[in-house]
Amino acid sequence: MNGLETRRRGTRALLWTLLTSVIVLYGFPFVYLLLTSFKTPLATNAVPPTILPPVWTTANYGTALERSGVVASFTNSVSTATISTLLSLALAVPAAYGITRFRTRAGRIFIMAALVTRMVPPVAVGVPLMSTIAFLGLTDTPTGLAIAHTTISLPLSIWLMASFFEAVPYELEEAAKVDGCSRLVALWRVILPVVSGGMAVTAIFAFLASWNEFLFALLLTSVKAQTTPIVIANFQTQFGLDWGPMTALATLYSVPVILLTLVLQRHIVAGLTLGAVKG
């Protein structure tokens, strides 16, 4: 028994070492991005490169934020993602409820259709969608882009919400009905509070899908409604390879969502594993 224990302790130490090195390797790229954003232009392009900045400077952040359109792009990213999240929830919550609670044929067909939508390549939808958005007069507006982003997040939102509704015991609703609530009132007053955690998870994913999206933003915005991913990408074409300010802007754009991950970690894990592990 003792022999086994020591061997296990040895294995365990080895596993910890292994895991720690995996995490360090995995974390390095972003840490390097962060460090590069504090380097001077000279140090950024130095051969051979150094990991730590020889001189620390925040100049890149100033340069990035002073460029025209950068601050506006943050506002655009926030408003586009917010509109898209609200739209996605407003459409997905009733649809998912209709699918899971009444188990009609139409519901089964609809949830399969939503799954099929997930397989559609954005590039196939993107170009014809440009004329639909133009027809509505929403080209180069956060609302137009939010509609496009919702085509990506809505199918996922329906799937997530359907799983959350499925977990609500049917008796709860029956009780509400006995109390004389109509179906809509029962949904609003009794069921939605129970699935509010699930709605939060769905909202996080809808928000992130829009926040990080690039192709639709490239096709549907030009000046006014440009989101930050497009601005980040533009740093390389207009000014050559302007890595310093670009890494600063990429840091500013990524840090909020990384902090979000750490804070809302449990919700995110729940959302990511939900469909997969149940299936």
Place this chain on the structure above:
Amino acid sequence: MHLSDKRFAALLMVPAAAFLTAFVAWPLARLVIDSFYEISPIKGGPREFVGLANYAEIFTSESFLGAAGRTIAYTAIVVTAEFVLGLATALLFSALGQRSSVLRTVFLYPLMIAPVVAGLLWRFLLIDNSGIVNHLLFRAGLLDSPNQIGWLSDPDIVLWAVAIPDIWLTTSFMTLVLFAGLQNIPGDLLEAARLDGAKAWTMLVRIIVPLLRPVIAVALIVRGIDAAKAFDIILIQTGGGPQNASQTLSLLIYQTMIRFREPGLASAMGTVYLLAMLAVATVAVWYIWRPGVDR
């Protein structure tokens, strides 16, 4: 006014269904229609019905067939690498139990990063001349010179290199899903196998992987679909080059439409791409995953 349950359910689904019809189904229908026309890129310009001519052209075009092959290769590279790395880390986390939960959180972080940022970051890490990766490999003695590997400039390896950020970004997803699956395997079962003298590798291949099969299937399908759609992460690193060696279907279609201004041709490519995605994914979902089947 009283609605039957069936009507009420349908009414709840109508808004979402109408939205998807207007903004997904209708654009796709237009894509298919456009694929039978030769279209002038000028707004309001002439369009001429050409039947299957666009299809005939793409199926004999080397760039289309090449891009299709590269899309398949790219997807295979990304999904295989993520599966192997994801399973390995999931097993590590699982072996170390609860105490690894902080590291598990740290491991999640790339999932939240925009693909554009990931692409640019890795382009910077792998860039010729001053890229840190080659310099670290050189210092570790693995390379003879820091310029030995031209990750993004050598056409022979570029498809592998552009896959790295995608793998870095979403291996966490694979780990997370497989880890959750591993938690559902009864510990008694593994303990019994261990007492019977099963080696770690045997347990993995004979017990763990077969039990995880449904979870693995879903994870592979979800990631496969996303990898086959990859666009920004490659565009930002190489723009499809050098010599089109990293040009996948998404990039080719985008460039045919925007740069070469051939909407008809791009629509035909888009239609073939769409149908292929739907066919492959439907078969995969239907035979492996079977969602909605009552369990």
